[in-house]
Each structure stands twice: as C-alpha cells, then as structure tokens.
Amino acid sequence: MTTPLEPVPPAEPVPLRPGRKLGPIADGVGSVHRAWLEPLRYTYLKSGLTLSDLSVRVLLAKSKISELLRGTGLYPRWEIILSLSLQLQMPSWPLYRLWRQAAFEAQKSSEWVERSTEKALVTTSQTPPLDHRAFRETVEGDYRLYAQVFLDDDQRDTAVSNTFDILWLRWNEALSSPDIRRFAWYTLRTTVMARTPHIDGRPEFGAAAFDTVALRRLTTDTERLQQVEESLQLFKAMSRLPDQQLDIMVLRQLYGICPEHASALMGVPLATIRSGERHATYFLESVICPSPETEGNTA
Template structure:
C-alpha cells in the first residue's frame, strides 16, 4: 500500500435508533476533550444501541451517559469512559491517552487522574495495538506529518500533535475507511490537531518557528546569508498565513518541507491538478504581496 492507494473501506450499515435523539456537544468543550469525545459519540451513534441499552449494561444512569456524550457537567472519570468504550468495542489505550491529556487541560491533578484509573484497567489484551492497515498507513505518512507540524510547533508540541492525530484516527478508523478518501480524512484530523496547538494572530496561524528549519536555510553556511534569509522567510511566512487553508497546506509542504507535487497530492488526498492549481494561485498572491508592481507614473507623488 502507498499513500496513493488508500485503505479499502469496510461495509457499513446503519440501524434506526428508537427514543430521543442525542443532543449536540456543548460549545464550551475544549479541543482535547473533543479529541476523544467525538469518536466516542460517533461510535455510539453507529452502534444501534440506545442510551437505555448502555445504561443497563454499564449500570450508570441514562441521564449521566447522555451528559457525558454531550460534554455536559464535570469532566468524566475514567471508569465510565472505559465501560462505555468496552460496550462499544473501542480500543481503550488511545482513548485513555486522549482522556488523560484532556483531564489535565480541564485542570485535573495527576493525583485525580491516578485515582480515576486505580481500580479500572487501562488496557485489554485485544486493544493494545492498532489495526494492521492503520499501522501501515502511519508508517507511510508519519514523517511527512511531522514535517508539516514542525512548520507551526516546537518539537514537543509537534510530536504530541502527531501522536494525538494517530490516536484519534485509531479511535475513528472505521469512519476513516468509510470516508470518500482515507488520506483526506486523516489529513483533516492532522490539520485540526495541529491548528488547535498553533499560536494565532488576527485569526491566522503563525509560522515563525519554521524560519529556522526551512530547506533553503539548511543549504546556507554564511551567517550573513542566513540572517538575510531568515528576515525574508519571516516576511514570506506572514504572507503564507493569509492564504486559504488548502493553499497554505500546499505551500507549507512544497516550499518549507520540499515535497514534490505528487507527494503532496497523496498526503492531502486531492488530485494532482488541484495541488498545482492551489500552488499557482498561492504563488500569485504571494508575489503580489511581497513583490508589488511599481506605481505608475501618474500615481507617483
């Protein structure tokens, strides 16, 4: 399998669910909390089970399960998340990692996290390794995902964002396979995960860290040349941050990561023609910003 050949999706069936429809996730749920809650909700909605079914099986009140699946109230303890995941046949290892990160984001202490898991298993023998095609996909794209994340984040944040991406994909792997293009689904997960960690200014992601790790800079040895190139790069990155998301991703992969158009097409799950079109439009915009035409004689003061 190559990035050009996405994994084959399995058959999916939908089952009508009696009873009241589950409400949406409340707006104040943080990004780390959503990282595991979205896949949990989607798995529940695809399962055909009702809240009453889950309540009977895990022995928690139906109202409490509904609140958990909507992100209402206090951050949930691991015990109920684990029991729901077991009933929904979800892998609990990536779920636990995402749950514990979100707990810290919710200002829970390490003692609280430890107490939550003291009496509840974190792992089960059948859920300690991702599916084979997930592992193969990760091997194919992980290095490129890290390079993309490096353009926005420092090393620790980069590694965490990419690790979270593959945990989220593990939890929602059936949905990824059933999507129009697994590569596109996975890229959207990566982008969302990276952007939630990226500093923004005026609603635009900052790319300043990338100025010190570009392909061009790596080829320069003269300190003066490097200083000049950094100044030019910072100006370029400010302009790149103003691009639409698809054009920004293409330019980061092409200009900062040095990836070929064919590789970018495979990573983003988009046709090669779309990649080349995005690059052309982005290049024209950047040239208009960085190298504006001189004023005409009639407009000269």
C-alpha cells in the first residue's frame, strides 16, 4: 500500500518563547482564511517574537492578536494584517489576495473590504522570488490539468492561483522541506480539495466525465453516451481510492502522464508511482469488473 500525502513538517523546531502557548486554529475557519492564516502563524512562531512584542509594534492588544492568529473573533481588517506582515517581513501582495477572497468567504461586503484598505496601501508591484517563478513556469500547466478534473474553469483558475500565492508566502518553509515538489503538490491538493464537493467524504468529480480525452475522440452520440457512462462509473470508483493513489491515477490514466513525470510532479519516488498505480488498478478492476470470486466481497 502507498502512504497518503502528508504535510511536510518544518525542517527546524519552533523556538521556545515565554508566555502562554498559542492555541490552534479554531474549527470552522474557512479554507481561504486558513490559507493565509497558517503562513502568518508559522512565520510568527519562527520569528522568536512574542505576542507582547507584536502588541507594542502594531499597537494592538495581545488578546486581539491571539484571536487573530487563531481565527476567532471578527474577521480582521486588512490594515491589521498588513501591519503584522510588515513586522514579520512577509510579502503583502499574495497575503492581500488571499485575505480579500477570505473576506468574501466570510460574507463581508465589497464596501467593507474597500474600507479596510483605505488606510493601508497594497503594493501590487511585488514579485515572487526568482526560483518560485521558475518553479511555477515548470509545473503550472500540469497543476491546472489536475485541478480541472475536480473543479469548473473559474474554480480551477482560482485554486491554482491560490496555490502559488500560498507557496509564495511559505517559500522559505518549502525550501527547507525535504522535497519542495512534494510540499508544493500537497499545497495544490489541499487547495483543490477544499473547493471540491464531497459526498460521504469522497471527492465528487463526475463532471469531468464529460470532458475526457476518450470522449473527444468519438463521433456519434451513442458512442459518447456509452463513454460518459463508463467514465462516470470509473470516477465513482476512483473517488474511493486513498489520496495518493487517486492523484497517481488522475495523472497516469486520465492524462497519460509518464511515470517519471508524475514522480517529479508529486515529489515521490518512481517506485511509489508504479506501486500506487498497480494497487489502484487492481482495486478499480475489482469494483468495475469484479471476478466471480471477488464480486460478493466489494463494498
């Protein structure tokens, strides 16, 4: 069995600091809110600063900063986030884009968003590090292919854009991880799955059955209908695969990406790709075309 994709832990331990330990992010924090909050928390914890230090520097009570870093209380105004990002030396442009999306996710109005930025300029001229830009140019097309299996065009573009904004904010963390490709793939998967509808905990991507390579090659309506039915059956079975096996099958079977390239994209050994595909294929065959011996044993 292949192991599921997991977040890559920080390369170095978080420095100890005086005072009460910062609590975890609260349950119910939205996916985009969490996308900018996690890098902010990580950078704060790695900085060696205390809540008292930040309180003095941004002129905000320690309790309010603690609430903000846990995602509790009211959704924070941009001017507060900008002040924190300057103290923590974080790029403000990707942070702002994620903050703005999360504000709308939190049901904030356009007027509220505009008021929150009146006293805090947003620097749009910032550019990511050169190696971040080079990495994006290398993988963005493949990331879009992966995302479009689960999301419509607008959601796909947003998810991929968010992925690279998150990576920009966490670039130092990514560079210090055991494998930057694996770190980035986990970020992509987390971002895409946060926007993907789920049924009984399984990702729903049946709409992709209507835009497959096999379907585009057919010429008659009867052939297309049969192919759609087969694809829907396949995708329903694929949704039951473990995370890593599902990703491997998306790359290998839906797009025909070679094992070596899939290995490079996901940041896992080539042997893991081959083993994962073999186990996934065996499972799918047992579900879609069960043998007399296994038919009564499939869930």
